[in-house]
Amino acid sequence: MSTRIAFLKGHGTENDFVIVPDPENAVDLPPAVVAALCDRRAGIGGDGLLHVVRSAAHPEARHMAADAEWFMDYRNGDGSIAEMCGNGVRVFARYLLHAGHATEGDLSVATRGGVKTVHIAKDGDITVGMGKARLPEGEVTVSVGERSWPARNVNMGNPHAVAFVDDLAHAGTLYDAPPFSPAFAYPDGVNVEFVVDRGPAHVAMRVHERGVGETRSCGTGACAVAVATARRDGADPAVTGSPATYTVDVPGGRLVITERPDGEIEMTGPAVIVAEGELDPEWLENAQRR
Ligand SMILES: N[C@@H](CCC[C@H](N)C(=O)O)C(=O)O
Secondary structure, X not given: OOOOEEEEEEEEOOEEEEEEEOOOOOOOOOHHHHHHHHOOOOOOOOOEEEEEEEHHHOOOOHHHOOOOOEEEEEEEOOOOEOOOOHHHHHHHHHHHHHOOOOOOEEEEEEEOOEEEEEEEOXXXXXXXXXXXXXXXXXXXXXXXXXXXXXXXXXEOOOEEEEEEOOOHHHXXXXXXXXXXXXXXXXXXXXXXXXXXXXXXXXXXXXXXEOOOEEEOOOHHHHHHHHHHHHHHOOXXXXXXXXXXXXXXXXOOEEEEEEEOOXXXXXXXXXXXXXXXXXXXXXXXXXXXXX
């Protein structure tokens, strides 16, 4: 008899995920199966997949098991692996609460980007300690059609290129990844954010995500945008000695990001479980044969 595999669907500011609870790491999820699950027409549909595994049961997370019981094995919608997903970790925490694996308050989650502390508020938003940004040196130019902009490199565990533009429409359709130069700047690919000002300490962005395409939100991207905007505004907390808080509007909602003088970044936003069910075993077998 085929094993029944449970799934859930969730989102954080409309960055949506297929969630596969698999505490003992028994479900084989090669890239083709992840891509089939994330397919919006022939699968469940999602920008990415959150494989929920006990840290002790996953070779990439065993070393974090003493600090975090659960590992977020995050995959992009095309099946590729990424170091970190900021909206994903909030949805992951919401799932742990929903499944009775966590209670409101503080919770540690293991990710490929290290252990993250998540604060789950009663019926409210979820705050994640995202760690510190790295700002690799180097000039990068991002283009769309005839327009091009200098972009700031910000690494939030995963790579981002942040470009300030006059109008978000200038980013075009974003069906394809925006080209950048020099071509060797991001050997592992990059997430690209386009940013406009909305008011004091308030910006809006669009994003083209590595391994996905344009999404309605990107949590690590919003943090990268807040960090780049603080440097542009002369509000680098390490220099001013005061925290910098930015409201970042994304097409799917709003995230609030605070960077402290010690460089630690916190992101607050919503996380929602939409549905749950079971995968059809025949469908899964076909996806595994692809
Ligand atoms: N949507 C995510 C980022 C997911 C990973 C990204 N596509 C990458 O490949 O780095 C977020 O909310 O941070």
